[in-house]
Amino acid sequence: MATVSVRDARKNFGSTPILHGVNVEIGDGEFVVLVGPSGCGKSTLLRMIAGLENISGGEIAIGGRVVNTVPPKDRDIAMVFQNYALYPHMTVRENMAFSMKLAKAPREVMEEEVQRAAKILGLDALLDRYPRQLSGGQRQRVAMGRAIVRHPQVFLFDEPLSNLDAKLRVQMRSEIRELQQRLATTTIYVTHDQIEAMTMADQIVVMNAGRIEQAGAPLALYDRPANTFVAGFIGSPAMNLVPGEISDGGFRAQGGALLPLPPATPANVATYGIRPEHLVLAEDGIEARLVVVEPTGSETQVAMRIAETPLVGAFRERITGRPGETIRVKPDLSLVHLFGADGRRL
Amino acid sequence: MSDVAASPGNTNTASAAPEQMAWDSKTRRVVLLYVPLACFLFILLFPFYWMTVTAFKPNAELYNFAEHNPLWISSPTLEHVYHLLFNTAYPKWLWTTMLVAVASTFLSLLASTLAAYAIQRLRFRGSQYVGLAIYLAYLVPPSILFIPLATMVVQLGLFDTPFALILTYPTFLIPFCTWLLIGYFKSIPYELEECALIDGATRLQILRQITLPLAVPGLISAGIFAFTLSWNEFIYALAFIQSSESKTVPVAILTELVTGDVYQWGALMAGSLLGSLPVAIFYSFFVDYYVSSLTGAVKE
Numbered sequence: 001m002a003t004v005s006v007r008d009a010r011k012n013f014g015s016t017p018i019l020h021g022v023n024v025e026i027g028d029g030e031f032v033v034l035v036g037p038s039g040c041g042k043s044t045l046l047r048m049i050a051g052l053e054n055i056s057g058g059e060i061a062i063g064g065r066v067v068n069t070v071p072p073k074d075r076d077i078a079m080v081f082q083n084y085a086l087y088p089h090m091t092v093r094e095n096m097a098f099s100m101k102l103a104k105a106p107r108e109v110m111e112e113e114v115q116r117a118a119k120i121l122g123l124d125a126l127l128d129r130y131p132r133q134l135s136g137g138q139r140q141r142v143a144m145g146r147a148i149v150r151h152p153q154v155f156l157f158d159e160p161l162s163n164l165d166a167k168l169r170v171q172m173r174s175e176i177r178e179l180q181q182r183l184a185t186t187t188i189y190v191t192h193d194q195i196e197a198m199t200m201a202d203q204i205v206v207m208n209a210g211r212i213e214q215a216g217a218p219l220a221l222y223d224r225p226a227n228t229f230v231a232g233f234i235g236s237p238a239m240n241l242v243p244g245e246i247s248d249g250g251f252r253a254q255g256g257a258l259l260p261l262p263p264a265t266p267a268n269v270a271t272y273g274i275r276p277e278h279l280v281l282a283e284d285g286i287e288a289r290l291v292v293v294e295p296t297g298s299e300t301q302v303a304m305r306i307a308e309t310p311l312v313g314a315f316r317e318r319i320t321g322r323p324g325e326t327i328r329v330k331p332d333l334s335l336v337h338l339f340g341a342d343g344r345r346l
Numbered sequence: 347m348s349d350v351a352a353s354p355g356n357t358n359t360a361s362a363a364p365e366q367m368a369w370d371s372k373t374r375r376v377v378l379l380y381v382p383l384a385c386f387l388f389i390l391l392f393p394f395y396w397m398t399v400t401a402f403k404p405n406a407e408l409y410n411f412a413e414h415n416p417l418w419i420s421s422p423t424l425e426h427v428y429h430l431l432f433n434t435a436y437p438k439w440l441w442t443t444m445l446v447a448v449a450s451t452f453l454s455l456l457a458s459t460l461a462a463y464a465i466q467r468l469r470f471r472g473s474q475y476v477g478l479a480i481y482l483a484y485l486v487p488p489s490i491l492f493i494p495l496a497t498m499v500v501q502l503g504l505f506d507t508p509f510a511l512i513l514t515y516p517t518f519l520i521p522f523c524t525w526l527l528i529g530y531f532k533s534i535p536y537e538l539e540e541c542a543l544i545d546g547a548t549r550l551q552i553l554r555q556i557t558l559p560l561a562v563p564g565l566i567s568a569g570i571f572a573f574t575l576s577w578n579e580f581i582y583a584l585a586f587i588q589s590s591e592s593k594t595v596p597v598a599i600l601t602e603l604v605t606g607d608v609y610q611w612g613a614l615m616a617g618s619l620l621g622s623l624p625v626a627i628f629y630s631f632f633v634d635y636y637v638s639s640l641t642g643a644v645k646e
Binding site for chain 1: 538542543544545547556560
C-alpha cells in the first residue's frame with residue numbers, strides 16, 4: 001500500500017506531446033479511475049506509472065519514492081492488461097507463480113500464495129489448465145490472481161473489462177471493487193466507460209486530449225462538473241448541453257427554445273446544461289414534441305424537440321405517446337448547469 | 347467452367363440460385379480443383395519417382411528401353427546402393443553434409459534469434475536500418491559473394507575443411523532466418539513481455555522463458571529452411587572443398603560419380619535418393635509446426 005503522486009508529468013512521442021503536464025495525488029488504499037475518450041492519454045499515464053513508458057518531464061512517486069528511472073520490476077506494482085497477457089504456454093498455477101519464481105521464492109511459499117489467491121478468486125479447480133482452456137471471465141480472474149500473489153503496493157488495471165460481455169462486465173466490476181476493498185491496496189484503473197468509473201472509483205480523474213479536465217469523487221463530478229466536457233462525459237444518458245444566449249427573460253437556445261433560468265444567473269451564459277433525469281413532466285412546462293420514445297422498464301428515455309432544439313429526457317413515468325405528439329416538460333431549476341463561452345462552469 | 351458458361355443461367359437473372367449451386371457442383375470442383383492439383387502433383391513428384399525407379403534398376407534395364415518399360419522395374423536390385431555405400435566415400439559425404447548442415451543451422455538460428463529479437467523488440471536508434479541492411483545482405487548473390495569469401499577462407503586456413511562451409515553458410519542463412527523470425531516475433535503480443543517485465547524478468551529471461559517457447563513454430567520453420575538450404579548448397583561446397591572425402595553430397599555425387607563422360611546413373615540416383623531422405627524425414631516430423639508458423643500467430 002502506498003500513495004502515488006504524479007507531478008507535472010509530460011510525455012512526448014517524438015515531437016508530438018501526448019500528456020501536457022498532469023497532476024494527480026492518490027491516497028493510500030484509494031481506488032482511482034482514469035477515464036476519458038480513447039486517445040486522451042490515460043493508458044499512457046498508467047504505463048508511465050508502471051514504468052513501461054519513459055517520462056518526458058515531471059515526476060512520478062510511489063510511496064514517496066520518485067520512480068522516474070526505476071525499472072518496472074523494482075516499482076513494487078502489479079498490472080492487469082486489457083487482453084490479460086496470460087502466458088499461453090504456462091498453466092494457471094505457473095502463470096500466477098511466475099513472478100515469485102523469478103524472485104526465487106521457496107516452493108512452499110509459492111504454492112501457499114497461489115492457493116490463497118486461487119481461493120480468493122475461485123480458481124481452485126482451474127490451476128492446472130492452460131489459458132486457452134478458460135473463459136474470458138476466468139482469464140480475467142487469473143490475471144488478477146497473478147497481481148494478488150505479489151502483494152504489490154499498487155495495482156494497475158488497463159481497461160480490464162473491455163473484452164468481456166456486458167453481463168460479465170457488471171459482475172467482474174463488483175468483484176474487482178470488492179477485492180480492492182478487502183485488500184485495501186492502492187489501485188489505479190483505466191477505462192473509457194464512465195459507468196465503470198462512477199460505480200468503482202473513490203476518485204475519478206477525467207482526462208481529455210492529454211490534460212486532466214477534473215478530478216474528484218464520482219458524485220461530485222456528477223453534481224458539479226467543472227466544464228462542458230466533464231458534464232457531457234459523466235452521466236448516462238449524457239447531459240443535454242444546449243448552446244445559446246440569455247434573452248427574453250430566459251435562455252434562448254439555438255433552435256428557438258426558451259428555457260427558464262435559475263435566479264441570480266450571470267449574464268455570460270453560453271451553454272445551458274440539464275441532465276435528462278432532471279427534466280420533469282409538468283402541466284405548466286414547455287411544450288415538447290416527441291421524436292423517439294425508448295422505454296427501458298425502469299424509466300422511459302425520450303428524444304424530443306422544443307421548437308427546433310433537440311433535448312433528451314429520462315422519466316420515471318411511463319410515456320406512451322407516439323412520435324409527433326406533445327408533452328410538457330420543465331427543467332428542475334436547482335439542478336441546471338450553466339457554462340460560459342470558454343466551456344467552464346459559471 | 348464450361349458447364350456453367352453453357353448454362354442459360356448466365357443471361358437469366360431469375361436463375362441466380364441454380365447458378366450459385368453450379369459453382370459448388372462436383373464437375374466444377376473436379377475441373378477447377380482436382381485436375382490442376384493432379385497436374386501439379388504429377389509434375390512435382392515425377393522426378394522423385396524417376397529417381398527411385400532408376401536407383402533400383404539393374405544396368406541392363408537402365409540402358410535398354412526397347413525391351414524394358416522405362417517406368418517400371420522388372421527385377422529390382424540393390425547393386426547401385428551397395429556400390430554407393432561400400433565402393434565410394436558416400437557415408438563420409440553424408441556425414442560431412444549432416445555435420446555442416448546441423449552446425450551452420452544451429453549457428454544461424456542462434457545469431458538470427460538474437461538479431462530478430464533486438465530488431466523487433468528493443469527500441470534502439472537505427473533498428474530499422476539494421477533490419478534493412480540484413481535484408482540487403484541477403485540480396486547479394488552467392489555466385490558473387492563466393493569470390494571474396496574464398497580469399498577469406500584460404501587466409502583463415504579453413505580451405506578444404508568443414509569449417510569453411512559451417513562459417514560461410516550463415517552469410518545467407520542468418521539474413522533469411524532473421525527476417526523470418528522478425529515476422530514471427532511480431533506476432534507474439536508485446537504485452538506478454540511487458541507483463542514479464544513487471545513480474546521482474548530481465549530481457550534475457552523474457553527471451554528464454556516467454557518469447558522463445560512461444561516462438562518454437564517459427565524457430566522450427568527457420569531451422570528447416572536453414573537446414574534445407576545448407577543441405578542443398580552447391581556453389582560454396584564446390585569452391586571451398588577440394589579433397590574427395592570432405593565433399594558434401596550434392597557436390598560429391600556430381601564430381602565423383604560422373605567419371606569423364608560416363609554417368610553412373612544408378613549410383614547417381616541412389617545417391618540423390620538417400621541424400622534427399624533426411625530432409626524429407628525432417629519435414630515430416632515438423633510439418634505441423636511449419637504450417638502453423640506460416641499461417642497463424644500465437645493464440646492465447
